[in-house]
Amino acid sequence: MYFHLYNHCIFLTGIAGGVLYDLSSGEFTGLEKQECSWLEAAEKGEAIQDNDFYRELEKMQLGFYSDKPCYIDKLRESSPLLQVHRDLKSYKIQIAVLQLTGRCDIEGDNCRDYFCPPCRQGDSSAKDLPAERWFSIIDTLSDAGASSFLLTxxxxxxxxEFDAVLRYLKKKDVSVSILLPRLDPAHPQLFREHILLFPCSSRQTEKKKYHDVTVYCPETADPQAIEHWKHNGYRILPVQLSSAPISEASLVPCTLERYEGRKNGDLCLSGKIYVDCSGNLIPCLQGNQHPVGSLLQEPFYLLYRRLIEAFWDVPVRPHKKCSSCQWYYSCPSCRFTDAAARCRIYPEEREEVLLSPEHSLEHCAFLSRLHT
Structure with a gap:
């Protein structure tokens, strides 16, 4: 008797055990060392001894029994169709983020220390670029395929010259979003477009209702204030204000797109172009200390190629243990943060739960504990 995983199921072993990714649904299942041994034997085409572990995998439609060994292509890297799909998608500019100024008038705020904020305070002493410079940058990015712009x-x-830049973008027939540090009813004309908002404090007393507005609020905002905004028709999305620890609870679904994107590059950065307030091309606002080059001094095609080679096509491995961690494809780690300090799922910090063949799976949480 033999057992085989379906081709949309990827089995990986790591430093603490293993994980089984169902790329069709995004769900994943943690496996302990004994389960890994059983599954490794089955995947090698060896005959197996039937037990509850294999039967539960079959019930979950992750694998099947067979009376003979068979070959299944497990989405190998050499698959030419997957390679072409990845190349066509990953090198396309999906959104261009323009940081028009690094100045902020919110006293005492520490936006620059947030983990992944929608707006980020830059060099407040840097002189703002004239609108004509931004027009040239917009033309360059638009000609390169960018159809969505975000002003921040x-x-x-x-x-x-914010209004001039906004009018110029609207003439380009592109999608435009704006990130603001607070909701200011003194600028109602801005809210005719889809605008993303980031209130940096809970002291928001504006009552005017705008249409099609998403409010990004701090996770520490007053719950009553959040409910009041929701009651008035706003979409509220909490923003994490600090580098939260990476734990099993923070793992995210792993689809085929995420699996291929994390395997071959940086899914978080791919497709996004960031230009800071000085005209530098940067990988993201969180990585503004790693400029690719200046759009005011070098040809765009050289910077674009450098961005792809240095960031888009480089898998995220912020810590040496990441390369051997079975949770890598569901991990929310960022290359610009200290993954070692944030990680809470290294083996020395995990509670080991082993499963023996005679154990009943209904009493073992390993197949359901980590389903998303």
Whole structure:
């Protein structure tokens, strides 16, 4: 008797055990060392001794029994169709983020220390670029395929020629979003478009209702204030204000797109172009200390190629243990943060639960504990 995983199921072993990814649904299942041994033997085409473990996998439609060994292509890297699909998708600019100014007028705020904020305070002493410079950058990115632009800061409204840049973008027939540090009813004309908002405090007393507005609020915001905004028709999305630990609870679904994207590059950065307030091309606002080069001094095609080679096509391995961690494809780690300090699922910190063949799976949480 033989047992085989379906071709959309990827089995990986790591430093603490293993994980089984169902790329069709995004669900994943943690496996302990004994389960890994059983599954490794089955995947090698060896005859197996039937037990509850294999039967439960069959019940979950992750694998099947066979009376003879068979070959199944497990989405290998050499698959030419997958390679072409990845190349066509990963090198396309999906969104361009323009940081018009690094200045912010919110006193005492520490946006620059947030883990992944929608707006980020830059060099407040840097002189803002004239609108004509941004027009040239917009033309370059638009010609390169960018069809969606996001304007941000600092407080983007502190940029004196903001209206001129917004009007220029609207003439380009592209999608435009704006990130603001607070909701200001003194600028109602801005809210005719889809605008993303990041209130940096819970002291939001504005009552005017705008249409098609998403509010990004701090996770520490006053719950009553959040409910009040929801009651008035806003979509509220909490924003994490600090580098939260990476734990089993923070793992995310792993689909085929994420699996291939994390295996071959940086899924978080691919497809995104960031330009800071000085005209530098950067991998993201979190990685503004790693400029690729200046759009004001070098040809775009050289910077674009450098961005792809240095960031888009480089898998995220922020810590040496990441390369041997079975949770890598569901991990929310970022290359610009200290993954070693944040990680809470290294083997020395995990509670080991082993399963023997005679154990009943209904009493073993390993197949359901980590389902997303």
């Amino acid at each position: 800061g600092g407080n983007v409204l502190l940029y004196k």
